[in-house]
Amino acid sequence: MKKINEFNRNNLKDFRLELTEAIKSLEKKYNVSTNVGSISYSPDNFNVKVSVALVNGGVVMTKEATDLERYRLSFNLDDKVKLNETFYDHDGKHLKVVGLKTRSPKFPVLCEDVNTGNRYKLTVNSVNHRISCKSINSF
Numbered sequence: 001m002k003k004i005n006e007f008n009r010n011n012l013k014d015f016r017l018e019l020t021e022a023i024k025s026l027e028k029k030y031n032v033s034t035n036v037g038s039i040s041y042s043p044d045n046f047n048v049k050v051s052v053a054l055v056n057g058g059v060v061m062t063k064e065a066t067d068l069e070r071y072r073l074s075f076n077l078d079d080k081v082k083l084n085e086t087f088y089d090h091d092g093k094h095l096k097v098v099g100l101k102t103r104s105p106k107f108p109v110l111c112e113d114v115n116t117g118n119r120y121k122l123t124v125n126s127v128n129h130r131i132s133c134k135s136i137n138s139f
Contacts (some may be wrong), residue, residue: 006043006044007045008041011036018048020036032052038051064100065083067100067102068083068097069083071100071102076128077100077128078132079133080131081097084097087131089120094113094114094115095112095114097109106123108123109122109123109126120133
C-alpha cells in the first residue's frame with residue numbers, strides 16, 4: 001500500500017488513474033457512464049469532480065443530451081434533429097448530433113465527428129438545413 005504524505009501533481013495523476021479504474025466496475029454494475037473531471041488540490045486535501053450519466057439504449061444521457069430533448073422547440077430545432085442523428089457537413093465530415101448547449105446562443109448544437117470523435121459546435125440553421133437536405137436526398 002502506497003502512503004501519500006502530501007498531494008502533488010504526480011501522485012494525483014496516479015490517484016486519478018486508480019479512481020477511474022475503480023469507477024469502471026460501477027459503470028458496468030449500474031449501466032451508467034462516468035467521467036472523472038478536474039482536480040483542485042492543496043498539500044493537505046483535494047477535490048475531484050465526477051459526472052455520472054444514465055445510458056439509455058446505447059445513448060449516454062449527458063446534460064447536453066437531455067437539454068436537446070427538453071429545449072428543442074425553444075431553439076427552433078427541426079423535429080428530424082434527434083440524438084445520434086447523422087449527417088454530412090459542407091466539408092464532407094460525417095457528424096452526429098450529441099447535444100445542445102443552452103448557454104451558447106450562436107452555436108448551441110453539439111455534434112461529434114463519427115470517424116475521429118472530435119466535437120464541433122454548429123448553428124441551429126446549419127443543422128436543420130443539413131438534416132432536411134439529407135431527408136430530401138434519401139428519396
